[in-house]
Amino acid sequence: MRVTFWGVRGSIASPGPATVRYGGNTTCIEIRTDNxxxxxxxxxxxxxxxSQSLLSEMPVTANILITHSHWDHIQGLPFFIPNFIPGNTLRLHGGFDPVTGKGIEQVMAVQMQYSFFPVREEEMKARLEYITLTPNIPHRIGSATITPCLLNHPVIDFGYRIDCNGKSVFFTGDHEPPYNIYPCDDRGYGEYQTFVDxxxxxxxxxxxxxxxLIADCSYTTAEYPSKRGWGHGTFASSIACAKAANAKILFCTHHEPLRSDAALEQVxxxxxxxxxSLCNGLDVQLAREGLTYEF
Structure with missing residues (x-):
């Protein structure tokens, strides 16, 4: 399998000289199976x-797995160039939204309302398909098995495990490890802690x-208390998670948009x-635009 990072910033794109080494684009990761x-x-x-890199291999069938519907994770969809070219296929996968009662098709429908984008979905030349996934139910895409996992964020948010030919990738999207919402002296603390565990x-x-493992590492441990409940992890929480899961390599992503490359490397x-104490035997790296990892 081959993993290529095309966007590693969180919340909002942050281009400029201070982010040129790690990149200013928001989340997008390309996975190629052995096939x-x-x-x-x-x-x-x-x-x-x-999408620009795909122009040399038309026609393409692109399977996009959406973790959740916040802007920084869907902004690129209307600008996916293969959508405008006949013969291509876009399959958009994601979760059911209990608030609206709609599936993943809502992501395209809302973005491409004519008030917000000059091309209607009906005018696109590619074939568009929508596949609503269910947590913990494996879904087959060619030689790969995709298993969604419900994670912790202010909206329905899937992490995705991809298994193919004995190799595996897990991407958290945006994720804050569940925590106890009760004070330790509250009578509800013990029961809720069981749920958290x-x-x-x-x-x-x-x-x-x-x-x-590609994980949300937005904050430092010192920054986290003021961000608690925002739905994002820390470097420390993701390293601990990788160790608990026995992952081989951890790529830290969803970089804080206000953090320059130099500041990112420092934290x-x-x-x-x-x-x-947890890094022994675990390879931990910063995700960077243009970085390809093959295994």
Whole structure:
């Protein structure tokens, strides 16, 4: 399998000289199976440069797996160039939204309302298909098995495990490890802690023994208290998660948009020192636009 990062920033695109090394595009990751099947994890602004790279291999069938519907994970969809070319197929996968009562088709329908985008969905030349997935129910795409896992974010949010020919990748999308909402002296604390422990154990099981874990590492441990409940993890929480799941390599992503490349490298090194006891046997790297990892 081959993993290529096209967007690694979180929340909002942040181009400029301060982010040129790691990139300013929002979340988009290309996965190629050993059979060269194309899977795409999220459709942030990084989807646009990815789509440009696909022009040399038309026609394409692109399977896009949407973790959740926040803007920084779907902004690139209207600008996915193959959508405008006959003969291509886009299959958009994602979860059911209990608030609207609609499936993943809503993501395209809302973005491409004529008030917001000058091309209607009906005018696109490619074949568009929508596949609504169910948590923990495997879904086959060619030679790959995709298993969605419900994670913790302010909207319905899937992590995705991809298994193919004995190799595996897990992508968290945006994820804050579940925590106890009760004070430790509250009578509800013990019961809720059981729920938290069970949820974290289920998430670790979904990631178990993956070759590659790509995880939300938005914040430092010091920053986290003021961001609690926003639905994002820390370097330390993701390293601990990777260790608990026995992952081989962890790529830290969803970089804070206000953090320059230099600042990102500094907090990353500090996080490695902070979690040094867990890093033995675990390869931890910063995700970077243009980085390809093949295994």
């Amino acid at each position: 060269n099947e194309l899977l795409i994890l999220d459709a942030g602004t990084g989807l646009f440069p990815l 069970d949820r974290n154990a289920a998430i670790h099981d979904a990631m178990r023994n993956v070759d590659v 990353f090194q500090e996080a490695l020192i902070e979690s040094s």
